[in-house]
Amino acid sequence: MKQAKFSMETVGKVITCRAAIAWTINAPLCIEEVGVDPPKAGEVRIKVISSGICGSENHILDGTFPVPLPAILGHKGAGVVESIGEGVSSVKPGDKVLTLPIPQCRKCDSCLHAKGNCCLKEDAISPVGLMLDGTTRFTCRGRKVHNLFRTSTLTEYTVMHEISVAKIDDAAPLEKVCVLACGFPTGYGAAVNTAQVTPGSTCVVFGLGGVRSAVVLGCRAAGAARIIGIDINEGKLARAKALGVTDCLNPQNFTKPIQQVVVEMTGLGADFTFEAIGTIEMTVAALESCNLSYGVCVILGVSPVKSHLPLDPLKLVSGQTLKGCLLGEYKSRDQIPLLVDDYMKKKIDAESLITHNLPFVKINEGFELL
CATH class of the missing domain: 3.40.50.720 (NAD(P)-binding Rossmann-like Domain)
Incomplete structure (x- = not known):
């Protein structure tokens, strides 16, 4: 897959694109036109190329794992950096990246502990569906839309904190390695x-x-x-x-x-x-x-x-x-890219987790198959 290229026309501006929104539980996702704000300081805007779907999202849709709605679901994705906010240094526009549902700030008690990987800036255990500043980067029909685990990958563009983004091998096939963001590890x-x-x-x-x-x-x-x-x-x-x-x-x-x-x-x-x-x-x-x-x-x-x-x-x-x-006790930003390297060297078989490849418009069919 060729690396995506971006013009300066979108940098600093709202991007209008498609996203699959969960408006309520016990209902199909709706593919809607959404506005995706530019990244703020310490944030990264990503063009999502592929996303896996997960049983945890099934639990959200059936109401057994409540999250704030409406929300854009999806948390294991692969994409290309479109733009970065002030202070971001670990990735740059054009980099291939994985979206990580568990961040690694490298500063909190958990991140500094040799075995800890439940970063205190996570939003997966008791989700609030907002960025660290208490706001969201998504809008639809004039309403604010929540994110999922500060990730949200069932959208053509997403905004995440740098601490939740991992740069990976430029040669990695994004339609395959998305499962290495969560399910496989x-x-x-x-x-x-x-x-x-x-x-x-x-x-x-x-x-x-x-x-x-x-x-x-x-x-x-x-x-x-x-x-x-x-x-x-x-x-x-x-x-x-x-x-x-x-x-x-x-x-x-x-x-x-x-x-x-x-x-x-x-x-x-x-x-x-x-x-x-x-x-x-x-x-x-x-x-x-x-x-x-x-x-x-x-x-x-x-x-x-x-x-x-x-x-x-x-x-x-x-x-x-x-x-x-x-997340398999992996320190996300440090160790998940190493799994991608192992995949590229054929040391691990991540592709065995992939049973179907569907276009974005068939997202609800994907959940039925799951």
């Missing part, structure tokens, strides 16, 4: 960084969609000997085996709880389990599938707001570990 990093899967181990992955497929790839790369995949969609099982799953289970085919099936299959429970579906029931099942003494359960899924995890503390006293995982 979230799953892959859950295995190699958060769980630290060990060679010869047994892993269980609850759900076999996009992020969970990346978990499978991470488990395989870490040397897991057995990877058990669990999903109620039989259509996903063949693809899962091609990615490295050794055993496929459909909970609907058993009369007993799936965690009991897993424990019986593995003898004393799995070494590592991963829940990325976003339900309390499956989180409990994942934890109860772990070995009581040394099993590690990693939660990636976005559970409904105000839901609570019913836990028997004695189940943790024996030595099990329950861990959360955000």
